[in-house]
Amino acid sequence: AQSVTQLDSQVPVFEEAPVELRCNYSSSVSVYLFWYVQYPNQGLQLLLKYLSGSTLVKGINGFEAEFNKSQTSFHLRKPSVHISDTAEYFCAVSDRSARQLTFGSGTQLTVLP
Amino acid sequence: DADVTQTPRNRITKTGKRIMLECSQTKGHDRMYWYRQDPGLGLRLIYYSFDVKDINKGEISDGYSVSRQAQAKFSLSLESAIPNQTALYFCATSDHTSGANVLTFGAGSRLTVL
Numbered sequence: 001a002q003s004v005t006q007l008d009s010q011v012p013v014f015e016e017a018p019v020e021l022r023c024n025y026s027s028s029v030s031v032y033l034f035w036y037v038q039y040p041n042q043g044l045q046l047l048l049k050y051l052s053g054s055t056l057v058k059g060i061n062g063f064e065a066e067f068n069k070s071q072t073s074f075h076l077r078k079p080s081v082h083i084s085d086t087a088e089y090f091c092a093v094s095d096r097s098a099r100q101l102t103f104g105s106g107t108q109l110t111v112l113p
Numbered sequence: 114d115a116d117v118t119q120t121p122r123n124r125i126t127k128t129g130k131r132i133m134l135e136c137s138q139t140k141g142h143d144r145m146y147w148y149r150q151d152p153g154l155g156l157r158l159i160y161y162s163f164d165v166k167d168i169n170k171g172e173i174s175d176g177y178s179v180s181r182q183a184q185a186k187f188s189l190s191l192e193s194a195i196p197n198q199t200a201l202y203f204c205a206t207s208d209h210t211s212g213a214n215v216l217t218f219g220a221g222s223r224l225t226v227l
Contacts, residue, residue, distance in 0.1 A: 004155075006155075009153065032213045032214065034215070036216075041220075042220060042221075043117075043203055043218035043219050043220045043221055044156075044203070044205075044216070044218045045218065046215055046216070049213065049215060051212070051213050090155060090156065094213070094214045099161075099163075099214075100158060100161065100171070100214070101158075101214045101216060102158075103148075103155040103156040103157075104155050105153055105154055105155040106153075106155050
């Protein structure tokens with residue numbers, strides 16, 4: 001079984017500042033990794049995914065994440081945030097059978113003017 | 114129209130009542146899921162279905178049941194609702210041919226049990 005830990009439940013940051021949202025996972029097998037975003041009063045939508053290949057993954061809205069196998073991490077970064085990035089962000093993992101997706105507890109990113 | 118539609122979007126009910134949340138999709142995906150979201154706990158899987166005849170329990174299936182009426186429809190039932198089932202419920206779909214579990218979510222159904 002897999003598990004996901006999002007180390008920060010809330011991250012406040014000023015507009016145009018960089019941000020990193022941390023995610024660590026636990027698994028005894030190879031995994032797929034995902035970041036989803038949930039805007040207020042909406043469902044989740046895929047931000048980016050790591051399946052294989054390059055460990056640096058680029059997603060929508062200027063976000064990127066780096067898969068680090070030795071540290072079992074998949075941190076999400078953006079060099080300059082906007083007010084519109086205010087949302088809750090979820091890291092998720094599945095094994096290569098892709099039968100189930102396990103989510104972390106979420107990180108609320110609040111971008112301040 | 115949304116690719117994944119959940120009804121109702123909001124529901125308030127009383128302890129002991131039977132509740133059904135419905136989900137329909139136009140994505141043509143074969144896999145469907147029900148998740149529950151609680152503050153600070155993220156999303157937890159209740160049930161999932163890989164086709165009409167394949168239904169599986171997830172992490173927190175106790176107190177819930179599901180029905181896959183057709184490839185496009187997957188409903189979640191609470192036979193006798195209790196207050197700790199108050200939560201935001203999400204339906205999601207995926208396509209096994211994608212090779213990875215990329216989910217498409219509905220907008221959610223907020224359930225309050227008094």
